Amino acid sequence: MTTPRAxxxxxxxxxxxxxxxxxxxxxxxxARLWAYVYLEHADHWALMPxxxxxxxxKAESELALTSLPVAAETHSRDGFTRKYLLALPxxxxxxxxxxxxxxxxxxxISSQAGCAMGCxxxxxxxxxxxxxxxxGEIVAQALHVNRVLRQATGSLIxxxxxGPGRPPGERLRNIVLMGMGExxxxxxxxxxxxxxxxxxxxxxxxxxxxxLSTVGVVPGIRRLADEGRPIxxxxxxxxxxxxxxxxxxxxxxxxxxxxxxxxxxxxIARQQRRIFYEWTLIEGKNDTPEQAHAxxxxxxGQDAQVNLIPLNPTTGYAGAPTGREAxxxxxxxxxxxxxxxxxxxxxGIDIAAGCGQLATLRS
Ligand code: SF4
Numbered sequence: 392m393t394t395p396r397a398x399x400x401x402x403x404x405x406x407x408x409x410x411x412x413x414x415x416x417x418x419x420x421x422a423r424l425w426a427y428v429y430l431e432h433a434d435h436w437a438l439m440p441x442x443x444x445x446x447x448x449k450a451e452s453e454l455a456l457t458s459l460p461v462a463a464e465t466h467s468r469d470g471f472t473r474k475y476l477l478a479l480p481x482x483x484x485x486x487x488x489x490x491x492x493x494x495x496x497x498x499x500i501s502s503q504a505g506c507a508m509g510c511x512x513x514x515x516x517x518x519x520x521x522x523x524x525x526x527g528e529i530v531a532q533a534l535h536v537n538r539v540l541r542q543a544t545g546s547l548i549x550x551x552x553x554g555p556g557r558p559p560g561e562r563l564r565n566i567v568l569m570g571m572g573e574x575x576x577x578x579x580x581x582x583x584x585x586x587x588x589x590x591x592x593x594x595x596x597x598x599x600x601x602x603l604s605t606v607g608v609v610p611g612i613r614r615l616a617d618e619g620r621p622i623x624x625x626x627x628x629x630x631x632x633x634x635x636x637x638x639x640x641x642x643x644x645x646x647x648x649x650x651x652x653x654x655x656x657x658x659i660a661r662q663q664r665r666i667f668y669e670w671t672l673i674e675g676k677n678d679t680p681e682q683a684h685a686x687x688x689x690x691x692g693q694d695a696q697v698n699l700i701p702l703n704p705t706t707g708y709a710g711a712p713t714g715r716e717a718x719x720x721x722x723x724x725x726x727x728x729x730x731x732x733x734x735x736x737x738x739g740i741d742i743a744a745g746c747g748q749l750a751t752l753r754s
Contacts, residue, residue: 429593472739503572575611
């Protein structure tokens, strides 16, 4: 029985260098291989003519250049959003979303197939958990979006596309780890993927261009704070009392609100960084003035911003989104506590690509 090849995209540049040296080849070959894949977007060994044949044969026998085939693709009517159903090597499926905003292109990528957190209004949570993604499967989603941008004809604008050593073309601008799954439940793979995505000899995304969203995995928030990783952190709150939050986010029973707030204050103090709190606005459920005041009291004094997200429809939850006026009133109350807030632009709702809508039949 032959051993399956390792996935090239699971490797950081340093891990690749060490592997190549262990094979008995020069680290120069490792650097050239890395550049082929991440700077020149080579996705096949035949596209790497400068690598010595013996080295290329060894690399090909040991490593797979895995891309994730597109099982289905949908485009929103307004043309701003595209959703990709990508096939994993074990035939499970995940979803990745490309979103155009003024002046930037953002990819919303998944960290797990399904999710174990069970948030009641979320289609992924309604599916249950299938498995963690590997670092390479997370990286492959970004590479897929990058490839789409490079193939597009001028309509998706890249503001960083050309530069020294970098071929001209369209590139991904921001990544949000807000797709399927809870990223802090798959901590090591996600952080390895972030390291690969931010590698300055490769895709070179800035850490400030990456936002990780958690539903409140307290140990992960504390670890993130201790490790000093300078990515943006978004925390899904949805309820300002333990009972209200636990009704929407079951994981709050494991990590109660007071423990979550302690971890968030710890993160802000250690990292000297703002936290973005996400609040799904559900009509008649968590959008009253009283609840806005409760959020204000809870977060008062923190370096925080609240992102309000009118509920997106899913088949497994009957709630409705808060209207524009009630959302504005909620914002106004937060302002009296010195809390900045935004109301999230709704994108891709017609193709179920909005927050909380990602799901696959075969995860
Ligand atoms: S909102 Fe996020 S954490 Fe909650 S079930 Fe959905 S994917 Fe999982």
